[in-house]
Amino acid sequence: MPHPTQLYQHVPESRWPIVYSPRYNITFLGLEKLHPFDAGKWGKVISFLKEEKLLSDSMLVEAREASDEDLLVVHTRRYLNELKVPQESDVGSGAPDAQWSFAVATITEIPPVIFLPNFLVQRKVLKPLRTQTGGTIMAGKLAVERGWAINIGGGFHHCSSDRGGGFCAYADITLAIKFLFERVEGVSRATIVDLDAHQGNGHERDFMGDKRVYIMDVYNRHIYPGDRFAKQAIRRKVELEWGTEDDEYLRKVERNLEKALQEHQPDVVVYNAGTDVLEGDRLGGLSISPQGVVKRDELVFRLVRGHQVPILMVTSGGYQKRTARIIADSILNLYGQGLIGPQPANVSAQNSDTPLLPLEVP
Numbered sequence: 001m002p003h004p005t006q007l008y009q010h011v012p013e014s015r016w017p018i019v020y021s022p023r024y025n026i027t028f029l030g031l032e033k034l035h036p037f038d039a040g041k042w043g044k045v046i047s048f049l050k051e052e053k054l055l056s057d058s059m060l061v062e063a064r065e066a067s068d069e070d071l072l073v074v075h076t077r078r079y080l081n082e083l084k085v086p087q088e089s090d091v092g093s094g095a096p097d098a099q100w101s102f103a104v105a106t107i108t109e110i111p112p113v114i115f116l117p118n119f120l121v122q123r124k125v126l127k128p129l130r131t132q133t134g135g136t137i138m139a140g141k142l143a144v145e146r147g148w149a150i151n152i153g154g155g156f157h158h159c160s161s162d163r164g165g166g167f168c169a170y171a172d173i174t175l176a177i178k179f180l181f182e183r184v185e186g187v188s189r190a191t192i193v194d195l196d197a198h199q200g201n202g203h204e205r206d207f208m209g210d211k212r213v214y215i216m217d218v219y220n221r222h223i224y225p226g227d228r229f230a231k232q233a234i235r236r237k238v239e240l241e242w243g244t245e246d247d248e249y250l251r252k253v254e255r256n257l258e259k260a261l262q263e264h265q266p267d268v269v270v271y272n273a274g275t276d277v278l279e280g281d282r283l284g285g286l287s288i289s290p291q292g293v294v295k296r297d298e299l300v301f302r303l304v305r306g307h308q309v310p311i312l313m314v315t316s317g318g319y320q321k322r323t324a325r326i327i328a329d330s331i332l333n334l335y336g337q338g339l340i341g342p343q344p345a346n347v348s349a350q351n352s353d354t355p356l357l358p359l360e361v362p
């Protein structure tokens with residue numbers, strides 16, 4: 001019997017399957033402003049969507065923090081404890097840095113984190129990340145019920161059950177899929193479409209050898225994490241060169257996603273929509289334009305929804321100051337294209353003459 005969870009509660013039909021909480025955002029007494037990393041991008045996406053009158057608070061689903069019991073569906077107790085306490089090597093050394101959270105600083109790769117004592121890290125970093133993780137799990141269920149869902153945060157694809165890294169402390173993608181497999185009837189196969197600029201080694205390690213989960217990963221082959229072991233779990237691997245541009249990128253995404261959906265018929269697609277593919281992103285090293293990102297998301301939604309498969313999108317990496325605006329523009333475009341909307345969209349059981357979506361993909 002799965003444990004009782006707060007994350008699978010009923011959501012009224014009046015709400016859109018867009019999950020968010022103000023608690024997603026990371027603030028360090030203003031320190032974060034000194035760093036180019038935009039630690040408040042999630043809130044800004046929502047602000048833009050409200051400004052554009054797409055959404056109001058009463059239409060959103062508020063994310064809840066994943067509890068320890070929720071996290072234990074995937075994580076080991078040992079790993080969760082490692083995050084909670086200062087590392088042994090730091091304790092009792094007598095140095096003024098004894099209580100600093102090097103483990104978490106490494107995982108999150110937010111330089112200001114190393115200046116914070118552990119209790120602040122818990123409150124300022126891990127709590128937001130746990131809330132975003134709860135959001136991804138909630139959005140998984142909503143995606144299956146409504147045909148689509150978006151978590152405005154999440155996408156921590158470098159974290160696996162017993163190891164964090166690269167700003168990922170919890171394996172939200174693995175968790176969302178395992179929750180669905182365990183609790184939702186009719187969901188036993190999943191496809192992960194990972195289009196963040198980095199290889200998604202976390203979910204790859206977690207689903208290594210698991211035939212139920214098909215992984216397509218498109219990433220810059222020259223950057224972090226270069227995890228050769230994890231690559232064995234990728235069923236459709238697209239390795240990109242430095243500076244790859246829109247045309248080549250979109251062509252490769254489209255062709256490979258079509259094949260992926262033919263090779264494995266999933267009950268749900270988890271779309272890791274990282275925006276660090278954007279030109280000027282020093283970590284990603286690719287050269288995709290803002291319009292290219294918007295087009296990419298449209299393409300993925302069109303193909304997946306055209307196959308009548310529910311899709312869960314998470315926003316993942318990409319922390320330039322302009323990133324939030326681009327994510328918002330992409331969501332507005334999905335709405336404009338009729339690929340998301342307020343209706344409980346059950347494309348496979350149409351009860352009107354007008355299909356919600358074109359069944360043929362242009």
Ligand SMILES: [Zn+2]
Pocket residue numbers: 196197198274276317318
């Ligand atoms: Zn990334």
